[in-house]
Amino acid sequence: MLTKHRRKAQHRRNAQDPTPDKRVESLLAAAAAPTEPGPVPGEAAALTAFRAETSPTPLRRPRMLTSFTPLRAAAAAVGTGVLLTGGMAAAATGSLPGAAQETASEMLARVGVTVPGVPEHAAEYADQRGGADDTTGGSSDPADGAGESSKGAEISELATETDSTGADKGAEISESASDGRSKAGEQGTAGAENGADDAPGAAVSEDASGAARENARVEVPNRGGAARTDGARSEQGSGASTSGTDTADESSGGRSSADSGNRP
Amino acid sequence: MATSEFDRRLLAAQQGDEVSFSELFRSVQPRLLRYLRTIGGGLADDVAADTWLSVVRGLGRFSGDENQWQAWVFTIARARLVDAQRRAGRLPVPVDSNEVLADRPDRTDVSGAVEEMFSTESALAMIGQLPRQQAEVVLLRHVAGLDVPHTAAVLGKRPGAVRVAGHRGLRRLAEMLTQPDAAQQGSRCNASDSVFG
Numbered sequence: 001m002l003t004k005h006r007r008k009a010q011h012r013r014n015a016q017d018p019t020p021d022k023r024v025e026s027l028l029a030a031a032a033a034p035t036e037p038g039p040v041p042g043e044a045a046a047l048t049a050f051r052a053e054t055s056p057t058p059l060r061r062p063r064m065l066t067s068f069t070p071l072r073a074a075a076a077a078v079g080t081g082v083l084l085t086g087g088m089a090a091a092a093t094g095s096l097p098g099a100a101q102e103t104a105s106e107m108l109a110r111v112g113v114t115v116p117g118v119p120e121h122a123a124e125y126a127d128q129r130g131g132a133d134d135t136t137g138g139s140s141d142p143a144d145g146a147g148e149s150s151k152g153a154e155i156s157e158l159a160t161e162t163d164s165t166g167a168d169k170g171a172e173i174s175e176s177a178s179d180g181r182s183k184a185g186e187q188g189t190a191g192a193e194n195g196a197d198d199a200p201g202a203a204v205s206e207d208a209s210g211a212a213r214e215n216a217r218v219e220v221p222n223r224g225g226a227a228r229t230d231g232a233r234s235e236q237g238s239g240a241s242t243s244g245t246d247t248a249d250e251s252s253g254g255r256s257s258a259d260s261g262n263r264p
Numbered sequence: 265m266a267t268s269e270f271d272r273r274l275l276a277a278q279q280g281d282e283v284s285f286s287e288l289f290r291s292v293q294p295r296l297l298r299y300l301r302t303i304g305g306g307l308a309d310d311v312a313a314d315t316w317l318s319v320v321r322g323l324g325r326f327s328g329d330e331n332q333w334q335a336w337v338f339t340i341a342r343a344r345l346v347d348a349q350r351r352a353g354r355l356p357v358p359v360d361s362n363e364v365l366a367d368r369p370d371r372t373d374v375s376g377a378v379e380e381m382f383s384t385e386s387a388l389a390m391i392g393q394l395p396r397q398q399a400e401v402v403l404l405r406h407v408a409g410l411d412v413p414h415t416a417a418v419l420g421k422r423p424g425a426v427r428v429a430g431h432r433g434l435r436r437l438a439e440m441l442t443q444p445d446a447a448q449q450g451s452r453c454n455a456s457d458s459v460f461g
Contacts, residue, residue: 023441024434028406030382031391035294042297042309046289046316047282053320054280 091115151177270330278324285323289316292337295408298384300341302392302403307348314348315341335414338404342418390440391433398433401426 090096091104094116105117155177164172276284296315300308318340326336382390391402397419404415405426412430416423 021438024437027382027387027390027437027441028402030384030387031298031403032295032407032409033384040290040293042293042312042316043286043289045313046293046320047286049317049320050277050282050285050323053323 270333274326274333278326288333292334296337296341298388298407299338299400299403300345302388303396303400304345304349307345307352311341311345311348314344318344331411331414334408335410335417338408338410338418342400390437393440394433394436398429398436401429402433402437405430 087104088108091101091108092115094101096104098118101116102118105115108115155173158176159169159173162169162172273284273287277288293312293316297308297312300311304311315337319337322340326333328336388407391399391407393399394402400419401415404410404418405412410418412423412426415430416426419426421429
């Protein structure tokens with residue numbers, strides 16, 4: 001049984017799309033009669049289009065092959081030859097950058113061609129090949145040459161095995177890495193006017209300014225002095241560095257003039 | 265169940281299954297050809313081929329139920345037909361009404377022989393004599409089997425306009441059946457309506 005709403009909807013549909021009379025119904029039925037079984041016109045063409053559309057490789061590969069014409073192939077070969085010849089010429093004259101020259105020398109040596117190695121001027125630049133464990137050129141100092149053992153491994157070992165901590169550790173590693181040229185950790189207020197060349201406490205005087213710093217650092221590797229420098233540094237900015245002065249005096253046997261530069 | 269079956273076929277066809285695509289094709293093509301041949305005359309077969317090319321290209325992007333599928337195919341076909349008729353620079357070839365009505369029995373015989381009166385071709389020929397818009401509505405509604413909203417979508421009209429055109433088309437067909445001269449007049453009207461339609 002139809003509900004009231006459905007009856008209304010059906011009535012509305014009938015009013016807008018009325019049922020045709022019997023003859024028209026017959027005509028419409030004939031127009032919409034089922035087709036006879038058998039092939040449907042146009043099916044073969046539609047299936048061909050369907051296959052072409054869903055084919056995974058719709059004739060693209062042959063197009064790519066045909067686009068690679070003999071003329072383009074010849075041009076590519078010429079370009080490749082020019083690049084190789086130019087690279088060989090540059091390698092033979094030794095004009096490549098350091099790392100490239102080294103690589104070219106090694107590679108060409110395998111095929112029996114001898115070209116110059118890394119030029120002298122290339123050693124000034126950090127473009128050499130190498131790794132952390134490479135024993136043939138791993139040094140951070142280019143002047144060390146290729147035969148020296150790895151400086152990086154040495155520094156790494158020092159960094160992991162040293163007993164020092166903090167700024168002392170950094171200063172120790174830096175000094176080792178720079179072969180003594182580093183000034184890391186040299187900061188303080190204790191002064192030393194003269195070099196104290198023969199004083200065991202010359203390192204204390206490194207915190208002073210001027211030539212005394214250089215002389216003390218170079219001449220005397222003093223551990224005790226360096227440790228005491230911290231005491232002098234701790235009072236930096238407070239005017240006179242009495243403890244640093246005392247320490248310097250003690251270490252230098254009274255010859256140090258530390259603290260003299262800190263007086264206001 | 266029919267919808268789920270259609271969904272299965274559509275999904276399989278979108279994945280490249282030829283059998284499913286053939287089933288979809290056969291579910292639409294006979295009615296599509298009747299619509300195109302009635303409206304487009306000799307252009308029908310070429311337009312149908314172009315239609316399926318477009319359908320194949322857009323099949324992967326289509327989503328919808330069976331009614332939407334049919335409406336989509338008929339929308340493409342109608343657009344291709346309009347393009348083809350513009351290119352051809354001519355209107356649909358009118359059906360020769362004398363030939364269509366030659367087999368019609370005398371009016372006195374109509375009451376007892378209605379069922380045997382029409383073949384599919386003659387029925388479509390009579391529908392083809394309607395004004396273009398009415399003929400399209402009658403074909404899409406009663407031959408293609410689309411409902412009013414989808415017919416409106418195919419024609420780009422409002423549903424109300426589709427209902428009015430359908431009502432007028434059926435009334436005109438009834439007049440053509442009851443009055444033999446009405447068919448002649450309908451044929452003439454068809455030609456004039458087509459010019460402006």
